Amino acid sequence: MSNTPLKFLGSFVRNPRQMGAVVPSSAALAKAMVRGLDVRDGQSVVELGPGTGAFTRAILRGLPDGAEYLGIELNTRFVGHLRDRFPEASFVEGCAQDAVRHHAEREMPAVRAVLCGLPFASLPGAVQDGVVESLDELLADGGEFRTFQYVHAYRMASARRFRRRMDGVFGRGRRSPAVAMNVPPAYVLSWSRGSA
Numbered sequence: 001m002s003n004t005p006l007k008f009l010g011s012f013v014r015n016p017r018q019m020g021a022v023v024p025s026s027a028a029l030a031k032a033m034v035r036g037l038d039v040r041d042g043q044s045v046v047e048l049g050p051g052t053g054a055f056t057r058a059i060l061r062g063l064p065d066g067a068e069y070l071g072i073e074l075n076t077r078f079v080g081h082l083r084d085r086f087p088e089a090s091f092v093e094g095c096a097q098d099a100v101r102h103h104a105e106r107e108m109p110a111v112r113a114v115l116c117g118l119p120f121a122s123l124p125g126a127v128q129d130g131v132v133e134s135l136d137e138l139l140a141d142g143g144e145f146r147t148f149q150y151v152h153a154y155r156m157a158s159a160r161r162f163r164r165r166m167d168g169v170f171g172r173g174r175r176s177p178a179v180a181m182n183v184p185p186a187y188v189l190s191w192s193r194g195s196a
Contacts, residue, residue: 025054025117025148028181032188033115033146034058041066043112046103046138048072048096048131051117053085059115060089068108072099097130100137111138116147121159128158132165141194145170148186151178166191 033055039045041064050056050071060069071091073079079093092102096118103111114135120128135145145166149159166173170191178185 026182029179030058039112044068044108046114048116049118099134114145120162121153121156128162139193144192146190151185
């Protein structure tokens with residue numbers, strides 16, 4: 001949609017800490033986020049903070065017919081936008097920390113992957129901890145979590161704190177090469193729980 005960047009910018013101006021970015025993520029970053037993601041029939045994908053849907057389209061394109069998707073978004077305007085843009089998908093207005101409850105209430109199949117667009121480098125420690133605790137409950141063996149951090153924010157104390165918390169729960173994460181075709185450039189970070 002042509003006004004998607006304007007919606008995103010408007011939300012950033014109103015709440016820059018919640019948004020963490022001025023423009024939506026690029027198609028190149030979306031491709032990097034879903035590359036090699038192996039979701040099968042009878043599994044689900046949860047997206048935390050889908051925003052205006054920069055990653056959502058790439059996620060939905062890669063899902064087999066028997067897999068399900070749930071997007072959890074805090075911003076009321078974005079939820080309406082997402083429902084209009086992707087009527088085939090399920091979205092809920094809520095917090096990432098409540099992902100376990102939102103997923104259970106919809107009686108969805110086991111979570112294979114959680115993809116996330118939340119700006120962890122700008123989120124308080126208590127929110128980071130709540131998200132990590134939700135991921136610990138959501139992801140069984142073989143489950144994977146992916147997020148991204150901007151190159152310029154990667155060494156920030158809050159960004160390092162989040163990675164340490166994730167490493168402590170899931171083991172050492174992986175970092176992709178920088179995705180240069182994004183504003184600003186970003187790394188894709190991933191953690192897996194065992195292997196199915």
